[in-house]
Amino acid sequence: MEEFKRLTPYREALGMMLEDIKEIPDAEEVPLDEALGRVVAEDVASPIDSPPFDRAAVDGYAVRAEDTFQAREYSPVELRVIDEVPAGGESKARVEPGTAVKLLTGVKIPEGANAVLMQEMAEREGDIIKVLRPVAPGQNVAMKGEDVRKGQVVLKKGQILRPQDLAILKSLGFKSVKVRRKPRVGIIVTGSELIEDFNEEALNRGKILESNSIMLRGLVKQYFGEPVFYGVIPDEEKLIGEAIRRAREENDLVLVTGGSAFGDMDFAHRFVKLLFHGTTIKPGRPIGYGERVFVMSGYPAAVFAQFHLYVKHALAKLVGARNYEVRVRARLTERTPSQLGRVEFVKVWYEDGKAQPVKKRGSGIISSLVESNGYILIPEDSEGYLGGEEVEVVLY
Template sequence: MFISELLPVKEAFKLLDENQKLTSEETIDLINAHGRVNSRRLTSKLDSPPFDKAAMDGYAIKAEDTFQARADNPIKLKVIDAISAGNVSNVKVRNGEAIKIATGAPIPEGADAVIMEEYTNQEGNEIEVLQPTSPGENIAPKGEDIKAGETILEPGTVMRPQELAITASAGYNTIKVYKKPRVKIIITGDELIEPGTKPGPGKIINSNKYSLKALVESAKASPTVEHSPDNPKILKEKIEEAIRGYDMIITTGGTAISKGDIVVDTVDKLGQIIFHGVAIRPGKPLAFGLIEDKPVFMLSGYPVAAMVQFDIFVRYYLLRMQNINYEHELVERICQRKTPSRLGRTDYIRAFTDDKIAESILISGSGVIKSMVKSNSYIVIEENTEGIDKNSKCNVILFDSFKI
């Protein structure tokens, strides 16, 4: 299959958006929800905290008893009970009295403040209060964090530790989330062998197997990887099997514009090619299609090109499958080298970037993995820009921005 014209990057994203698929929902235990994407608006089932509680270790008191307290004129109060966290007191605090209280314990009836322990001296069953306390001081009121009925999470929220905490506090032990996309990665090529084996004539090690599995996992999806020889019949069978059991297929190899490459032709026969060829460097042979309404990304066999294609296009699509409103985040830096480009093509230049400058990696080539190891970012040169001069501003995508 041949392509007649390379698609601009913006057009490729437009076609991806027009053909975006979403995964369905599932209910999981909250303890297993870290990193998952909440699929429902959640409202709190209760107030948190559910009662007025002590914010500090100290003594529950009536604040008015301490208004005249000074270090040189302490006020004495009688200690009538003690409350530890998880317990309550049935004793009412009256003027001249105090109840020893631990952080998190419910405020007893009659008390309206907590004096911190370090501002007291204890003598038997009495304390000396060394400074005044205001009403409400060191008390976390009922519903201070969240109130019953309050919205705590919107759909599409990635569950970080803090979201897990507030969801638990709101009374949930299970939540509905978007299912992780199940992704079948099919690495094609008769030339590929596994690491640990010395390559014979014409053979190379299958590094894409390891990089793509990790990349899919980094986009919160569940990958399975297998190898296919360059045999149209075998490849067709593997793709048909994958369509039955997975939400997405990613292939590598067999996308270049030549008669010997088979992946694009096979996908075209089984479904529909939405586009084949994007005006980018590296990775212009990128193809995208649908088979039985399931997305198929056809990546280059070159390791660096495949990584760039994944980072820019597949990651975007995979995260949006989980209802994450993901967009690539561009930051501005000063370019340390003169970096040429060609009009009509968007370049993703491997670079090392700090908080001020971006320096392109001099090692190049779609198969030179070392260039990715030395990089932490892409300098993005848009299609209507004819390169970047040294010490000029440039737009950068940091690899760290891919973390969701």
Template sequence: MYHKNLLNVQKTFEIIQKLEWNTKKELINLQNGNSRVLAQEIEVKIDVPPFNRSAMDGYAVIADDVSKASETEPRYLKVVEEIGAGDVSNHVIEFGQAIKIATGAKMPMGSDAVIMEENVEYEGGKIKIVSPVNSNNDVALKGEDLKKGELIISDDQILGPHHLSVIASAGYNEIEVYKKPQIGVIITGNELVEPSTKLTPGKIINSNKFALKGVIEDSMAVAHIQQCSDDSKQLILAVEEAVDKYDAVITTGGTAISKGDLIVDIVEDLGNVPIHGVSIKPGKPFGFGIIKQTPVFMLSGYPVAVAVQYDIFVRNHILKMQKINKKFNFITAIAGENIRSSPDKYNVIRANFKDDTGVVYPIRTKAGINKSILLSNCYIIAEEGTGKIKKHGKCNILKYNTLKIC
């Protein structure tokens, strides 16, 4: 049953945050690193570029050789060779010479500048130059981008495509990252069945299965989902196996006080349940337990409450297992109409926020209406003691898209 006194949300956060998370690492191929969390520092292994190279299609020259070129006194240089990207010339350029060069090609020995192809005239094996260039003009210098030994990316960085590009340039083919947490999900309820248009009396579709898989993947973790009937022996076995196998366990259903709600008692028998019952609306039956140092998040059966409980209490702690410390990004909005909230609870109200006006409108549906998720794009957060929010009054909102990492 519920603990004697409902915990407030802040105290619930504090209890969950005290748990030491077991963060594991693994070595992966760089090409699999997108959206992973780096578990090492990236120290550049090679100079980038590894040699002086042309930054333009044009002609490699000696800058001093064309220092006095002008419209009235043009300088003519003989083109002695042509090199493409990936090719290397063994020719040492002398005064009076130029080598046609492609972008990215290594600068020929003796040259120190590139003149863009558009800035010269080619006539009978020679180029006509009518303006001077400085040394290193249109030349990418060795180590200009990345210098060997430079610390370029620190650990705990969430990697995106451009991070991977820089890491590859720095000389890495493999990187160490934090393992994706493996999350065991136990969905309870004799009434739950797979999607179908032919439901027998008393049965409902198990929609939580699909939502939980998605939100866990949004948290950069891996979901392992099973459904279990409301049978004490089966549930005990499922919980014992899950806490031994996975980094965290999430259950749905069986957290209230109605007949057949078993999960909280099972977790308490196997470990410890410091949280059961929180002054939050919706989601009051939320429970949290620990078995063999494995966290067990016990969510309601109603999909709307499950979504709120996951977003408020679970999501950030799965991210924390990967060294991602994320805080809620509340923003201030203007209430588009009167908003009811219970003053003795932490109210999480589905709503639709208009970015162009800064006005937010609560979604007027019953608490258990699942489609309210589709009709909304944010939560209005009315903490304990807030009570009614009047039209045109200020309120805090939490946009759904700010909850995600990638």
């Protein structure tokens, strides 16, 4: 019986894989409307100051602050209103001592003025306002460039675009953004025991409903990729070899499930020159990687762990994504033992600052994935954590 000669330590294998995978060079310009969730391909600098000039931050009166310094509710200062500007309008008037210009939020501060008096702080009578309180220079003024300065980098390469990121681009005049092309990820599921459709008789004969393909397609979409499914391939060396060859040609990355162990029927690793095969993770130990192909387990819970421990990082590298993981601190609710020499992928339910391990182990157990919302990793040199210890949870 062939067995793993040596398990490559998790971090070492991860490093080898990430060294091998190169960021996709192609970028594409997509309209802002279609850019949500995409990854910025190069730093974006602002072409303008925002605001482009000093403007009113409230509805009110543009004034010379000095004119208001003596204003009190019981002894107001009087100013003469020499112009009125609607939103999006502009005043050509110059605010001389003793005068004011009425304006709405967003309007350019007229020459001579250096502050805006809120509407509620003035009593209007004809073209005269009584100023009830002093304003300081710059008060209620949005200064030129105070949000973004011309030339300032507003989005860094690798940023995953959120609604507010699209808003800042729009507010600076962009209609599109350069993002990394989505990596195409071929998915091959192998196993003669697998069926795609419910069939009670077949299940009773020992067939198994295949669920890795839909899980991997979803995970690939979540992490920037475009999944391409090559179907369920029976355990026949020739068919698996052909599928892998084709998928490698057509994709940036290939995931093969059910082909990674050293059982009599596990062929996938024979078609790829693997950089490593067998690492110290648990579950998911038999994972292999080489030539842009991951050979993965057949069990969904092992595949899920392998995805998060390796494939996710490969996808992030392909697109150059930053901050693609949500990592939080938590107190472990109970003692969680771990096998020495293994990096244990422990599924947890994170809530309210606490991480509750989801006990069902066994890599055949899909329900543990459903009942959890994150994982912790227990390193090779640890026999586990005590209840109450602080751990880092990666949320999913």
